[in-house]
Amino acid sequence: AQTVTQSQPEMSVQEAETVTLSCTYDTSESDYYLFWYKQPPSRQMILVIRQEAYKQQNATENRFSVNFQKAAKSFSLKISDSQLGDAAMYFCAYKRGTGNQFYFGTGTSLTVIP
Amino acid sequence: DVKVTQSSRYLVKRTGEKVFLECVQDMDHENMFWYRQDPGLGLRLIYFSYDVKMKEKGDIPEGYSVSREKKERFSLILESASTNQTSMYLCASSLQTGIQETQYFGPGTRLLVL
Numbered sequence: 001a002q003t004v005t006q007s008q009p010e011m012s013v014q015e016a017e018t019v020t021l022s023c024t025y026d027t028s029e030s031d032y033y034l035f036w037y038k039q040p041p042s043r044q045m046i047l048v049i050r051q052e053a054y055k056q057q058n059a060t061e062n063r064f065s066v067n068f069q070k071a072a073k074s075f076s077l078k079i080s081d082s083q084l085g086d087a088a089m090y091f092c093a094y095k096r097g098t099g100n101q102f103y104f105g106t107g108t109s110l111t112v113i114p
Numbered sequence: 115d116v117k118v119t120q121s122s123r124y125l126v127k128r129t130g131e132k133v134f135l136e137c138v139q140d141m142d143h144e145n146m147f148w149y150r151q152d153p154g155l156g157l158r159l160i161y162f163s164y165d166v167k168m169k170e171k172g173d174i175p176e177g178y179s180v181s182r183e184k185k186e187r188f189s190l191i192l193e194s195a196s197t198n199q200t201s202m203y204l205c206a207s208s209l210q211t212g213i214q215e216t217q218y219f220g221p222g223t224r225l226l227v228l
Contacts, residue, residue, distance in 0.1 A: 009154070033215050045204065045219040091156060095215060100145050100164055100208070101172070102217055106156035 004094050006105035013082045014113050020067075021077045021108045023092030029053075031097030034068065034075045039107075040088040048090070051075065053097070079110075087112045117141070118220040120205050126226045133192040135223050137205030144210035146188035147217065148172075148180060151202040163188055164210060195227045 003026045013019035025034070032053045039045040051059045051068050059066050063083075067076045079086055092105040121136035137146065145164050149157040149172075159172030161180040169180050177199060181189045188207075192199055202224050206217040 006156075035216060037219075044221045047216045047218075050216055093217075100162060100210065101159060102147070102206075102208075104149075104157040106154060 004092055004103050004105040006090075006092055006108050008108045009106070010109045010111070012111040012113055013079070013086075015082055015084060017082055018078060018080045019082055019110065021079075021090055021092075021110070023075045023077070023105055025073050025075065025092075025094045025103075027073065027094065027096070029096050033095045033097065034066075035093040035095070035102075036064070036066070036075075036077045037091045037093060037104075038086075038088045039091065040085075045091070049077065082112050084112050084114065086110060118205060118207055118218050120203075120220040120223050122223050123221060124224050124226075126228065127192075127195050128228050129196060131192075131195050131227075133195050133225065133227075135190040135192075135203055135205075135225070137188045137190070137207075137220055138186055139188075139207040139218070140186065141207065141218070142185065143207035143218075144185075145208045146182065147206040147208075148178075148188065148190045149204045149206065150174070151204055151222070157204065160190065195225075197227050199225065200227045201225060 005024045034051045036048040038048045049061045063080045065078045089107045091107045094103045118139045147162040148160045163169045163182040179191045205220040208217045
């Protein structure tokens with residue numbers, strides 16, 4: 001089975017500052033997708049950002065960007081100008097290009113300090 | 115927008131009871147998934163289905179079964195609930211192929227087995 005590792009169970013950031021959440025994964029595939037999901041307290045899990053492995057350019061969605069290091073099998077999420085609404089559990093996920101199954105990390109709980 | 119709904123947000127059952135968790139999606143997705151989410155363990159896949167009446171075991175299928183009689187509906191069944199099945203259960207759906215490779219999640223069902 002594929003493994004996805006999030007080594008930071010908890011992180012905190014001051015409002016308006018920048019924070020980076022780490023994720024590493026293990027695969028021998030060349031075609032795959034990587035995702036960051038956000039789960040706010042008592043709310044639905046939603047997609048934050050996705051990255052196709054074949055794309056060299058790092059994905060960006062407004063204040064959220066990734067640092068995709070394919071050789072190092074690293075996929076970190078950077079949140080700029082952190083807002084109170086960013087407080088949530090963040091999950092990194094991997095999916096093989098030809099497969100249906102997603103593999104999730106154990107999550108990082110992000111606290112935003114006013 | 116994709117909508118994934120789950121029949122209950124909170125459920126309390128007694129040990130030995132048969133429990134049904136229902137999930138419905140409205141976007142004609144081929145794939146549907148059941149996960150359980152536990153603190154420190156992230157999301158673990160119980161079962162997934164890639165078509166009507168088709169299913170595959172995930173990482174932790176023991177003690178669970180599933181049913182998919184219609185494309186939009188995917189049920190998780192606990193044949194005889196046990197206390198170690200107390201957890202948050204998340205349903206998700208996705209397209210089998212195509213550009214939108216992400217999963218869409220339901221709000222979750224928090225199950226307590228006494």
